[in-house]
Amino acid sequence: MGSVRGEGGPGGEAAQIPVSVLSGFLGSGKTTLLKHVLQNQHGMKVAVVVNDMAELNVDAHLVSRDRGHGIEKMIEMQNGCICCTLRDELLVQIRDLALSKKYDYIMIESTGVAEPLGVAESFTMEVELPETPGEFVPLAELAKLDCLITVVDAVNFPMDSTTEEMASDRWKDTDERDDQNIAFLLIDQIEFANVVVINKIDQVSPEAVAQLEKIVRKLNSKALILKTSYSRIPLEQVLNTGRFSFEEAQAAPGWLQSLKEPDSQKVPETEEYGISSFVYRRRRPFHPERLLDVLEKMTSRDMAAHVVRSKGFIWLASRNDMYGDLSQAGALATINPGGAWFACMNRAVWETEYSTAAVNAEFLDGIGDRRQEIVIIGKDLRRAEVEAMLDSCLLTDEEFALGESVWKTYKDDFDPWVDDEDDEDDHEDEHEGGHEGGHEGGHENGHGNGKEDNEAGNHRAHETEQKEVANETQDDGHTEHAHKCKHGCDHENAAASRKKPKRSDKEPR
Ligand SMILES: Nc1nc2c(ncn2[C@@H]2O[C@H](COP(=O)(O)OP(=O)(O)OP(=O)(O)O)[C@@H](O)[C@H]2O)c(=O)[nH]1
Structure with a gap:
């Protein structure tokens, strides 16, 4: 994998730093994927942001233990979620990483309850430039969202209550949603992904994998679907892919909804899903x-x-x-x-x-x-x-x-x-x-x-x-x-x- 910095390359003109965002339910294999990327990429300076909803950031500890395998900078964000309560902080972190011009790539691991849509929306927001207070620029001028990756846990995905039809018809029917239904969080994570990684296939039968693949395809007709053990994906499928498109994102139901809500009405995902x-x-x-x-x-x-x-x-x-x-x-x-x-x-x-x-x-x-x-x-x-x-x-x-x-x-x-x-x-x-x-x-x-x-x-x-x-x-x-x-x-x-x-x-x- 070459050292590519945005569209301009290292030392080139452009260069919003590319960002890949990892989502996926609790324990699905996000940290495993992140470590796989860090250990196998060659020559890129990768900064990682690891977000954990708990006060103790175990993922950050596990990833930083692999320091020296491609990780240049680790930012830990805990006790909240970057798609809601920690969104402002995320913006500042991305801004600072981009402005430092020290890194080729940013990988963000979100919490297991994060909604990728919320993270993607951050890229439409503006950030204040630290050296010229009062001057704001769109984050998208500094950093470019390259790809949203969702890891799906083939063992724990609730397939027993889910057929393809249910996924496409019943689950998508908003009337049937209840606030605390985690299944809907899983659906949101799949629907709004550019790459869906069906992971832990070593633990399930080929038939179960095939069924899950059909469900994922019903929910998201465009995403690239990869099937893996231990999140071993080909790196070119998640880095510098150019898969994320703002035009397509704007067509997604609920796009920018959370930005329109007053802060006082925002419910953190942790509460929303109990x-x-x-x-x-x-x-x-x-x-x-x-x-x-x-x-x-x-x-x-x-x-x-x-x-x-x-x-x-x-x-x-x-x-x-x-x-x-x-x-x-x-x-x-x-x-x-x-x-x-x-x-x-x-x-x-x-x-x-x-x-x-x-x-x-x-x-x-x-x-x-x-x-x-x-x-x-x-x-x-x-x-x-x-x-x-x-x-x-x-x-x-x-x-x-x-x-x-x-x-x-x-x-x-x-x-x-x-x-x-x-x-x-x-x-x-x-x-x-x-x-x-x-x-x-x-x-x-x-x-x-x-x-x-x-x-x-x-x-x-x-x-x-x-x-x-x-x-x-x-x-x-x-x-x-x-x-x-x-x-x-x-x-x-x-x-x-x-x-x-x-x-x-x-x-x-
Ligand atoms: N059997 C099996 N175990 C896996 C696979 N991928 C990951 N695991 C294990 O599943 C557990 C959770 O993996 P993580 O990568 O930490 O999951 P995560 O999504 O980062 O977890 P959270 O950040 O807590 O949401 C770990 O014990 C992994 O070693 C797989 O393909 N097969």
Whole structure:
């Protein structure tokens, strides 16, 4: 991929900086796509804006851990959504990135509840020029919206209540909309996209993928549709595509509607769809066996309807040296190896190389920086219930008093977190393969939402599955290096990550 800056190219005349915007429901694979792009683009200076609705920006942490793979600048925006409450801030950020003239491209990852229409509308707005206060220019003079990409989760998309006809007839019938129907958010995200990525096809049957493709096509007759595992898209389909057109956008129902509403009447998407979040923080390890049981419950059909997404950093009693990355999206949950706790490292190393104030602030006697820190996002979320479930996994006082030598003996059925040598081998494989090489090294719980019984069918049954798949060729033609690749980990070297994590690993999460 060449280094192309707007229409003028680097050093050329023009040059609004091109912008691609990633949307897609919670947990569909946006961060995975962003990382895939950053790791595989060559020579472009890419600035990324990562927006998370929760107060803790886990995505930004995961993306910045891959710094050095094409990412030049990371802007974190949390506690709101760039298509509504944070729109003004987004405008200023894009303006500043464009005016700096340091970057070739901007990629924006919006929250799972963002409406791409709202983000696109931002490009019709004006921004004040910082050096000449009072002078405004249209954002579109500085930055050019290149492409809106929506990632669709093939596992969790509610196909059981959706046929093509329903999608095109019933769902589009505004009379039938009720404010809290997330299905309509999914529809909006698909309808207003230039590229729709149907992701997680490794987890569903070819028939289910084909049906979902038909639904997407009914909803959006023009978009390019890509079908992927781990969001591995060809880069030229999402960067410098020239697919977004203001003329076409103007024809979309609801275009500029939100700009006409007075601010006082604007309802944030989180409220509109009944979605809320909280951060679960504790300073006790989880018992691995009890955590596995709870993850099974959280990914069950009933519970997944409420706990739509959880992600964050966990402390497993049986693995006291490293934190794990927990990620649950609807019916799927994984735990991947994260990095070393500071408490397990040579103090002289991190004291000289990392911000001691930030690290010291989270140190407690006996446990160091170890902790649970998990963002829970849900619809009509029953916080007390979820907290009680997770609390039941924490070691009791008696168990805690027994110490690490006993914790290590606990039954732990999560996949092993790989050793350094294996990790290096796997990453070599990945680079040779020319893609992110992305299978989870973690434990995965899969629940099919009961879809195996219906015509969408053949999702994985309610089961617990250890991923140990070797070099399996996927439908999209990629070879999947499965069992030990640490998807989402520091690609430089796990040894480095364990003994000396990057600064970003330990910046306040
Ligand atoms: N099995 C499988 N898992 C996937 C695939 N793509 C992504 N995942 C996993 O799904 C989880 C969510 O992926 P993310 O990329 O973080 O999703 P997201 O859309 O950025 O999530 P939010 O920002 O929280 O809305 C992670 O554990 C990913 O590793 C896929 O194609 N197949």
